[in-house]
Amino acid sequence: MKTVLWMFIIFISFVIDGLAQDKKLDGKPIFIAKKCGTCHSIAAVGIIKKTTSTAKSGPPDLSMVGTRHDSTFIVKWLQKAETINGKKHLLKFAGSNEELGVLAQWLVSLKSDSLKSQRKP
Ligand code: HEC
Numbered sequence: 209m210k211t212v213l214w215m216f217i218i219f220i221s222f223v224i225d226g227l228a229q230d231k232k233l234d235g236k237p238i239f240i241a242k243k244c245g246t247c248h249s250i251a252a253v254g255i256i257k258k259t260t261s262t263a264k265s266g267p268p269d270l271s272m273v274g275t276r277h278d279s280t281f282i283v284k285w286l287q288k289a290e291t292i293n294g295k296k297h298l299l300k301f302a303g304s305n306e307e308l309g310v311l312a313q314w315l316v317s318l319k320s321d322s323l324k325s326q327r328k329p
Contacts, residue, residue: 233310233313233314233317234310234314235310235311235312235313235314235315236253236255236314238303238307238310238311238314239255239311239314239315240255242301242302242303242307242311244270245257245258246258247266247267247298248267248268248269248270249269249270249271250269250270250271250315250318251269251271252271252272252318253271253318270315270318271318271319272318272319273315273316273318273319274315274316274317274318274319274320275319277316278316279309279312279313279315279316280312282311282312282315282316283308283309283312285297286300286301286308286311286312287300287301287308288300
């Protein structure tokens with residue numbers, strides 16, 4: 209009986225661990241699934257956009273977007289409820305609010321990774 213209990217406890221701790229992993233908020237699969245990568249690069253995680261336009265006014269690389277906006281803003285921006293320089297985003301996010309939240313928090317979190325890897329001498 210004791211062993212069964214232990215196995216149960218170990219099983220539960222794996223489940224909790226799994227949930228905690230999810231909480232690490234990996235927005236990359238969402239970013240890819242929602243095709244954000246056709247317009248945006250995120251060099252920090254190796255996403256390079258398909259279009260090769262060199263125009264300066266094109267969609268920005270989002271590696272450092274967290275230095276410009278917070279996640280609340282990004283959520284609203286992607287729902288077309290916010291503007292940047294008087295303009296709205298081209299597309300409204302097509303997915304659940306949960307996905308949008310994870311995506312926005314993940315995007316904001318990238319800045320610290322980039323800062324680490326770009327540390328100046
Ligand atoms: C059809 C091309 C296109 C697609 C697809 C697209 N975007 Fe954009 N996005 C843009 C353009 C262009 C801008 C710049 C808008 C401006 O500054 O007026 C932009 C701006 C942004 C910004 C603000 C960047 C900044 O530094 O101010 C964020 C965040 C963003 N997009 C996220 C996303 C996400 C997440 C997706 C996928 C759900 C996505 N975009 C899909 C074209 C696109």
